[in-house]
Amino acid sequence: MLSKRVNMIHPSPTLKITALAKKMRSEGKPVISFAAGEPDFDTPQKIKEAAINALNEGKTKYTATSGIPELKEAISRKLEQENGLKYSNNEIIVSNGAKQCIFNALLSLLNEHETILIPLPYWVSYPEIVNFAGAKYRLIGGDKNNKYKFSARTLRDSIDSSVKALIINSPSNPTGAVYSREELAEIAVVLRDNPQVWILSDDIYEKLIYTGERFTSILNVAPDLRYRTIIINGLSKSFSMTGFRIGYAAANPDIISAMERIQDHTTSNASTISQYAALYALSHPVDEIDKMKNEFSKRLNIMFEGLSSINGLIPIKPDGAFYMFTDISSFIGKKFRDNIIKSSEDFSLKLLENYYVATIPGLAFGTDNFMRLSFATSEKDIREGIEKIARFTSEIK
Numbered sequence: 154m155l156s157k158r159v160n161m162i163h164p165s166p167t168l169k170i171t172a173l174a175k176k177m178r179s180e181g182k183p184v185i186s187f188a189a190g191e192p193d194f195d196t197p198q199k200i201k202e203a204a205i206n207a208l209n210e211g212k213t214k215y216t217a218t219s220g221i222p223e224l225k226e227a228i229s230r231k232l233e234q235e236n237g238l239k240y241s242n243n244e245i246i247v248s249n250g251a252k253q254c255i256f257n258a259l260l261s262l263l264n265e266h267e268t269i270l271i272p273l274p275y276w277v278s279y280p281e282i283v284n285f286a287g288a289k290y291r292l293i294g295g296d297k298n299n300k301y302k303f304s305a306r307t308l309r310d311s312i313d314s315s316v317k318a319l320i321i322n323s324p325s326n327p328t329g330a331v332y333s334r335e336e337l338a339e340i341a342v343v344l345r346d347n348p349q350v351w352i353l354s355d356d357i358y359e360k361l362i363y364t365g366e367r368f369t370s371i372l373n374v375a376p377d378l379r380y381r382t383i384i385i386n387g388l389s390k391s392f393s394m395t396g397f398r399i400g401y402a403a404a405n406p407d408i409i410s411a412m413e414r415i416q417d418h419t420t421s422n423a424s425t426i427s428q429y430a431a432l433y434a435l436s437h438p439v440d441e442i443d444k445m446k447n448e449f450s451k452r453l454n455i456m457f458e459g460l461s462s463i464n465g466l467i468p469i470k471p472d473g474a475f476y477m478f479t480d481i482s483s484f485i486g487k488k489f490r491d492n493i494i495k496s497s498e499d500f501s502l503k504l505l506e507n508y509y510v511a512t513i514p515g516l517a518f519g520t521d522n523f524m525r526l527s528f529a530t531s532e533k534d535i536r537e538g539i540e541k542i543a544r545f546t547s548e549i550k
């Protein structure tokens with residue numbers, strides 16, 4: 154009955170865990186959740202007020218599909234001042250979250266027989282959007298000794314004439330790894346040798362880098378790749394505005410107008426009210442952002458120390474984003490109360506059912522021997538949750 158296309162999309166592997174965690178919570182169980190994919194901070198008050206003002210001023214109607222000109226100008230200014238990248242209004246589109254930008258971009262780019270390279274581990278929606286486009290993906294494995302970032306050499310080995318595009322996601326979800334200038338420069342050399350390859354640069358966690366280094370985009374080291382690069386960004390993570398659903402893309406006018414055509418016939422413009430809130434966020438200093446980042450940085454260290462002290466767990470220390478991807482392979486195949494732990498999903502389920510701690514199994518990101526913990530949760534929950542994880546793992550024999 155259902156179309157072939159929809160049957161190519163798999164349900165989110167995180168659903169089982171998050172649904173169970175919700176159910177347990179509604180039954181009154183004291184669930185600690187490390188599953189969140191969004192900041193736990195409230196949206197800054199001034200941004201909320203900008204949305205309220207938009208409503209009161211009657212800014213409640215359709216806008217141009219690609220967004221209000223003032224917001225596109227603010228994005229253009231942001232890209233120039235913060236990233237050193239110049240884009241004019243016809244090279245920018247505002248969408249319902251970065252997710253829609255990625256969807257529009259991949260549907261604009263990929264034909265059925267073409268392949269896109271997705272770094273492993275990956276953000277859960279990349280492969281599914283490629284499936285939806287009816288195209289193919291090939292996973293490029295990261296270097297275990299370099300926070301699972303892929304190297305220029307692996308990239309070169311993975312590219313053939315069927316490859317049309319590459320995704321770069323720095324800082325990465327789920328590892329938090331950040332590509333350095335040098336690494337990007339080496340990657341750019343390979344991309345120069347393969348002019349058919351487009352680059353989708355997902356910069357959504359750009360503002361959440363804890364090493365003191367500035368964010369570097371592939372275009373900062375290789376401006377010559379500009380025509381075939383699509384920059385993806387948004388306000389969800391950086392301004393704690395996930396529910397506003399504002400993302401944006403910057404690219405050459407041909408690709409932007411193709412993306413606009415898709416958006417014309419799917420959602421039209423992103424919420425008008427949210428666009429005005431985003432305009433405020435991008436045009437004013439927002440103090441809360443630095444506070445949020447400092448808080449994340451503090452929690453990162455608490456979580457990293459806690460997890461590192463548990464025998465058998467190997468967390469990857471993230472340089473950005475708010476996730477800790479943690480190797481649990483030493484527990485797979487072992488017993489917890491007479492049941493064998495067969496997979497990362499099994500590990501996460503048993504941890505949730507018995508110790509009320511929710512994590513996302515690595516399988517969701519294409520790597521079964523891991524779990525992802527989000528530190529977008531309170532320090533108190535981090536400490537308590539880690540204590541419970543320690544008790545859980547001590548029972549695995």
Ligand SMILES: Cc1ncc(COP(=O)(O)O)c(C=O)c1O
Nearest residue numbers: 250251252276326357387389400
């Ligand atoms: C790597 C990555 N890209 C894009 C998105 C989409 O963000 P949004 O659609 O909320 O802007 C997310 C959200 O989890 C993400 O983790």
